[in-house]
Amino acid sequence: MSMTRELAWRRTAVNVLLVLAALVTLFPLVWMVSVSLMAPGEASHFPPPLLPARPTLHNYDELFGHFGIGGYFVNSLLVSTAATLLSLGFNVGAGYAFAKLRFRGRERVFRLLLGALVIPAQVSMLPLFLILKQMGLVNTYGGVLIPTATSIFGIFLVRQYALTIPDTLLEAARLDGASELRIFRSIVLPLLLPILVTLAIFSFLGSWNDFMWPLIVLTDKDLYTLPVALASLSREHVQDNEMMMAGSVLTIVPVLLLFLGLQRYYLQGLLLGGVKG
Amino acid sequence: MKAERAAWLLVGPALLVIAVFFFVPVLAAFALSLTDFDIYALADLRNLRFVGADNYLTLLATPLFWRALGNTLYFVVLGVPLSIGASLGAALLVNAKLAWLKPFFRTAFFAPVVTSMVAVAVIWRYLYHTRYGFINYVLDLLGLGPVDWLGDPHISMTAIVLFAVWKNFGYNMIIFLAGLQAIPAELYEAAELDGARPLAMLRHITLPALAPTMFMVSILTMAGYFQLFAEPYVMTEGGPLQSTVSVLYFMYEQGFKWWNLGSATAVAFVLFLLMFAVTLLQMRLAGRGMEE
Numbered sequence: 001m002s003m004t005r006e007l008a009w010r011r012t013a014v015n016v017l018l019v020l021a022a023l024v025t026l027f028p029l030v031w032m033v034s035v036s037l038m039a040p041g042e043a044s045h046f047p048p049p050l051l052p053a054r055p056t057l058h059n060y061d062e063l064f065g066h067f068g069i070g071g072y073f074v075n076s077l078l079v080s081t082a083a084t085l086l087s088l089g090f091n092v093g094a095g096y097a098f099a100k101l102r103f104r105g106r107e108r109v110f111r112l113l114l115g116a117l118v119i120p121a122q123v124s125m126l127p128l129f130l131i132l133k134q135m136g137l138v139n140t141y142g143g144v145l146i147p148t149a150t151s152i153f154g155i156f157l158v159r160q161y162a163l164t165i166p167d168t169l170l171e172a173a174r175l176d177g178a179s180e181l182r183i184f185r186s187i188v189l190p191l192l193l194p195i196l197v198t199l200a201i202f203s204f205l206g207s208w209n210d211f212m213w214p215l216i217v218l219t220d221k222d223l224y225t226l227p228v229a230l231a232s233l234s235r236e237h238v239q240d241n242e243m244m245m246a247g248s249v250l251t252i253v254p255v256l257l258l259f260l261g262l263q264r265y266y267l268q269g270l271l272l273g274g275v276k277g
Numbered sequence: 278m279k280a281e282r283a284a285w286l287l288v289g290p291a292l293l294v295i296a297v298f299f300f301v302p303v304l305a306a307f308a309l310s311l312t313d314f315d316i317y318a319l320a321d322l323r324n325l326r327f328v329g330a331d332n333y334l335t336l337l338a339t340p341l342f343w344r345a346l347g348n349t350l351y352f353v354v355l356g357v358p359l360s361i362g363a364s365l366g367a368a369l370l371v372n373a374k375l376a377w378l379k380p381f382f383r384t385a386f387f388a389p390v391v392t393s394m395v396a397v398a399v400i401w402r403y404l405y406h407t408r409y410g411f412i413n414y415v416l417d418l419l420g421l422g423p424v425d426w427l428g429d430p431h432i433s434m435t436a437i438v439l440f441a442v443w444k445n446f447g448y449n450m451i452i453f454l455a456g457l458q459a460i461p462a463e464l465y466e467a468a469e470l471d472g473a474r475p476l477a478m479l480r481h482i483t484l485p486a487l488a489p490t491m492f493m494v495s496i497l498t499m500a501g502y503f504q505l506f507a508e509p510y511v512m513t514e515g516g517p518l519q520s521t522v523s524v525l526y527f528m529y530e531q532g533f534k535w536w537n538l539g540s541a542t543a544v545a546f547v548l549f550l551l552m553f554a555v556t557l558l559q560m561r562l563a564g565r566g567m568e569e
Contacts, residue, residue, distance in 0.1 A: 180283030
């Protein structure tokens with residue numbers, strides 16, 4: 001009797017805590033959507049209203065009409081798509097080679113790359129800026145994309161996954177006379193498909209949310225990505241809470257949906273990349 | 278031989294890009310930090326002079342740099358344990374046998390991680406609003422407050438810590454969840470037969486089994502928290518009274534507002550050395566802990 005009562009009590013405690021934690025976690029995001037649908041000034045009251053009195057798309061109209069947020073949205077979409085393609089192009093082959101192909105210095109180079117992970121990207125930022133300036137890439141998307149094209153983490157991710165490909169499969173193809181690149185294209189790539197999806201999401205999200213580097217490289221307002229544009233808007237429009245929430249919705253919701261749709265791949269990658277090499 | 282060529286064909290482009298756009302700049306950064314590279318050198322390289330350790334010495338004599346270092350350390354020392362604690366708590370709850378709707382809660386706790394830092398910082402700046410903010414409204418209901426979250430220099434950094442914990446805890450929760458699921462169920466069954474209470478099981482089975490995960494998580498989280506930048510940039514612009522200027526914020530302003538690139542690079546190097554030293558210290562401590 002007391003055992004079952006204690007179990008019931010414990011079950012209640014666990015689930016109440018879970019609900020409370022979920023409320024705290026989700027409330028800011030839900031409220032963002034609600035406030036973005038309020039009329040200008042409506043949110044600047046005490047107590048703060050939970051729901052709009054009359055839902056309106058006025059803030060979105062304003063953002064698209066006056067502040068050209070559609071342009072920033074397209075910029076972000078372009079940059080993130082390009083970053084994803086570049087990341088797939090550079091990191092997948094490298095990750096596979098580190099896992100399955102013998103070449104001189106492989107272990108040493110790989111250890112060097114892993115060791116370099118401790119160097120924060122910011123150390124390279126200022127000289128990189130000068131190099132890109134020399135190349136005429138400051139204030140271009142080329143400049144934004146170059147440091148994201150390759151990623152040691154991405155190479156590591158693909159390598160960890162590629163290690164699970166059975167060697168016998170590759171050996172059999174070699175005995176059949178297939179060239180290494182042919183094996184990579186027609187046997188390895190299809191097997192790597194799940195991790196390619198993972199890498200693609202990581203690259204897309206990373207690029208979409210990236211802030212410091214685009215802020216440094218892009219000086220021309222028309223080229224701004226969404227986070228840079230939003231930060232600049234929010235510094236000028238501190239009072240316009242409703243409009244800023246609409247801007248946040250436009251920045252957050254696309255990647256949130258992407259994550260919800262593909263979260264299995266995302267979380268799998270997080271765990272694979274988190275495992276110590 | 279052919280395999281070797283194919284390997285280089287696959288690995289070469291990535292290594293080339295990493296070498297040119299990461300390793301070269303890192304080495305150049307050290308050289309740059311020993312020069313007086315500024316806006317005049319940016320215009321004409323002939324204005325560039327080698328100044329030895331001057332940038333570093335000047336930094337050590339700059340009060341704002343020490344302020345930034347202190348602020349960043351406060352953010353790390355308060356933020357990392359809070360964040361890991363929240364992650365562990367959430368993981369234990371989601372992993373509990375008695376929990377309902379586990380996939381929903383897992384996704385909900387993870388959602389802030391994938392959001393754009395700038396966008397959620399904008400939301401939280403509003404949540405923290407002294408007069409209209411929701412947080413002060415809740416405090417008011419409890420008969421507390423109001424708190425001037427982002428306007429009081431004694432509270433502003435703590436406010437940023439709470440925001441950062443909200444944003445990040447889902448990430449480590451996923452890693453802890455994987456760690457928890459790797460603990461053999463027989464251990465718990467045996468303990469239960471011995472009549473062990475849940476808290477005792479947590480202390481004697483769960484936490485020791487999570488030690489390696491905890492070690493990795495604390496090193497990675499610490500590295501991330503040292504790189505505080507976007508939060509103060511959006512929420513406080515380093516204020517009030519420079520209470521939220523972080524090392525990277527200081528570096529950004531030195532480098533890209535005042536164009537003192539030599540001195541800004543020295544800042545980046547000091548941050549790197551500090552992170553490196555703290556990581557080594559952690560490894561040393563963990564190593565000693567495991568020997569015991």
